[in-house]
Amino acid sequence: MKTLFHLTLAVVAAALLPLGQSLAAEDCLPCHREKTPAAVRQWEESAHAGARVGCAACHGVDHKAIEAGEAPVDADVCGKCHRKALLEHRTSRHGMGLHAGWGCTRNLPERDPAECRFCHRKGSEEPVSQVQCARFLKQSSEMGELGCNRCHQVENNCGSCHGNHFTDLAIVRDPASCAKCHMGPDHPQWEMWQTSQHGTLNGSMGPAVGPDCQRCHMPEGSHDVSKGLTAPPSGKPYPEEELPGRRAEMLRICTGCHAPAFARQELARGDAVRAQSLALVREAEAIVWDLADHGLLDPMPEERPPHPLRGEVLVTDGQMLYEDTSRIERLLFKMKKFDFAKTIKGAYHQNPAYTHWYGNAELKMDLVDIRAEASRLRERGEGGKASEKKVAIPxxxxxxxxxxxxxxxxxxxxxxxxxxxxxxxxxxxxxxxxxxxxx
CATH class of the missing domain: 1.20.5 (Single alpha-helices involved in coiled-coils or other helix-helix interfaces)
Structure with missing residues (x-):
């Protein structure tokens, strides 16, 4: 079977490339054995080498462009041979990585011109995506690259999960490969899974008993990591017409181990927790907007650096910032971005501690803090004891x-x-x- 795979890959690669390119590794190896020995060793041990897919098949033959970073091995390059995987990937949430966390850097003072390739095809001024991320645009070039792009480039970089020269599927079958992005305060799915019953069974008895990330979210090796999901990280459900099909797909996955009635019941409980949690967030958001309507935020949007996309206005949607805001907005950001996510993702990942103590309890304490801060701001605005203005308003x-x-x-x-x-x-x-x- 392995030999047949290598032969098929070689035939496909040879059909797609000009004569001689598939063997161009012979030209590259003498130099790169000295300059990049690890990359050469990884390639030599890969299925690509066995199928005689050489360096030029992926990197091209323009050495100056390669050195200048102008010949990236992006998803389109991989898709020439791995078409089915590419199409599945692009229909999934991973296929929206840059769309969700990127922004045009042309106006940043110390931008990296190489970043243009994420949104523009070579020789074209038309952007691939019109979506902008305000939080990304507030960061330095270094923070944007290390703290944002390293995860969000998954949209266009297969190496984000697979590695650059490896082809061993053991790498991407390890749940830890998901952890580098799916952890932390805003979406700690890996921690939730690891400490859930699924994760502990996986650790003690193996994947045949305890399902891992890939078994539930990439069934049968699919690259569509969104199978069965009914809501994005914001918690807002997908369009009504999509929900029955998505829920049926998730039930199909769950009933590989669980009884149908149990699976439906647990997913319905997760739906209820999501609705209840969203109501708490909306109450807090209404409080913040009411303060803004009365000019009571401290500082008001027109009194601080402008929002990079909207200007001097209040923003509480997906483009909300955690910097250059008021204290009460910072509390709302924590509530929406961190604690809401922990609650609902904890529920769907069957983790009681994340659902309750890390999630629900924090959500409700956030609301306590927001109500108290709102009372303080209103009292100050009305000339009360907390006011800097001691004269009562007529x-x-x-x-x-x-x-x-x-x-x-x-x-x-x-x-x-x-x-x-x-x-x-x-x-x-x-x-x-x-x-x-x-x-």
Whole structure:
């Protein structure tokens, strides 16, 4: 079987490459045995070498372009032979890696021009993706490369998981290969799995008893790591028309070990935890926006460095920052990005400690802190004991500010036209001295 695989790979490679390129390793090896001996050794031990797929098959023949970093071995290069894997990869969440965590660096003071290749085809000004990540754009070039790209380049770099010259599948069948990206405060799936019943059974009795990342998320060797998933990291469910098919796929995976009724019950519990957790986040987000409507954030968006994508406005969606914000926004970021993710991912990964103590408990304590900080800011804004302004705000001025805040809520879609009209009427009655107040 292994010989047949090598022969097939050689035939495909030979058909795709100009005459002589598949054997170009003979030209490269004498020099690279001295300059990059580890790379040569890895290639010699790989299936590529056995199938006579030489250096030029992947790197090309323009040595100057290779040295200048202008001939990357990206997913398109691998896809010439591994077409099925590439197509599966591109339909998955991994196929959106750069889309989710990248941004055009042309306006950064110390940008690396080589980064342009992630979003632009050679010789073209048209970007591959229009998506920008505000958090990436706030980082230095070094932090962006080490702290962002090393994970998010999975979209376009097969070596992110497989390694650059290895072809041994033992590397990508090891759950630790997932850990370098899928760990930490924002998506600790590896830690959740490792300390769950699945992970402990895997460690003590092997993958035949305890399923690993690959068995559940890459069944039958698929490169579509999104099989069966019903929501992205934000927790917002996929479109309604997609949900039945995705849930059926996940149930198919689960029932390889579990009874159908048990699998449906556990997934439904995860769905409920996700909905309950999302309600807590939305309550906290509404508090922050209400403070912004009344001009009570400290500092307000116009009083701090502008958001790299939106400017001097409040941002609490997926482009929310953890720097150059107010304290209450920082609390909201922790709640949305870290603790919400731990709660719902802990539930779906069958890890009680992450679901409750690392997740749910932190979510609810975040909300306590956000409510308390909101009370402090409102008290200060009203000239209370915590205020830097010791002069109380006149009643008429307060009514005018309340009307303006209500208008801002309506303009950003937080309340319906009917609710806006009702509450505005109550405010105007109060303003005219009829004794009514906003409920």
């Amino acid at each position: 009643r008429g001025k307060k009514d005018e500010e309340a009307l303006e805040a209500l208008k801002r809520k309506f303009e950003r879609g937080a309340i319906s036209p009917e609710e806006y009209a009702r509450r505005k009427a109550l405010l105007l009655d109060a303003f005219l001295g009829e004794g009514k107040a906003l409920p």
